[in-house]
Amino acid sequence: MPSETASPEWTRFRAIVHGRVQGVNFRYYTCLQAERLGVVGYVRNRGDGTVEVVAEGPPQATQALLAWLHQGPPLAHVTRVEVTWLTPNREFRSFEVRY
Numbered sequence: 718m719p720s721e722t723a724s725p726e727w728t729r730f731r732a733i734v735h736g737r738v739q740g741v742n743f744r745y746y747t748c749l750q751a752e753r754l755g756v757v758g759y760v761r762n763r764g765d766g767t768v769e770v771v772a773e774g775p776p777q778a779t780q781a782l783l784a785w786l787h788q789g790p791p792l793a794h795v796t797r798v799e800v801t802w803l804t805p806n807r808e809f810r811s812f813e814v815r816y
Contacts, residue, residue, distance in 0.1 A: 729758075729773040729805035734786055736796035738768045744814045746790035747782075754778040757809035761816065772812070773805045 734743070739762050747760040747770060756774035763769050772782055789795045 726776060727773060727805040727807065728776045728779045729771070729803045730779060730783060731801045731803060732770045732772075732783065732786055733763070733799040734768040734770065734789070734795055735766075735798070736789075737792075737794040738789060739766055741792035742790055743768050743793050747786070748812055748814055750785050751782055751812035754781050756782050757812050759809070759813050759815045761814065773807065773809060 744760045744762065747768070750756075751758065751760075751772060754774065756772045756778050758770065758772035758774075760768060760770045770782075770786060772779055774782075783798070783800060786798050787795055
């Protein structure tokens with residue numbers, strides 16, 4: 718888990734992932750990737766069949782997670798990722814699946 722004394726440079730994004738991204742363990746694998754990279758935030762399914770990811774962390778780590786979202790886990794088929802860069806606020810302590 719990133720510490721508050723880490724580099725002051727911190728980035729945050731919100732991504733909406735389109736394609737075959739529900740029912741393929743997308744949330745589970747996103748959580749594993751985020752934890753491996755030291756990124757905090759959440760992933761959740763949306764009612765329209767997309768997956769939402771809100772993530773914060775060091776720039777290199779958030780960029781790596783975002784790159785992974787374009788591919789997803791083996792059974793997924795990502796067709797598009799909409800990304801909005803936001804102001805980080807360090808509200809998260811871990812990465813979690815939200816329902």
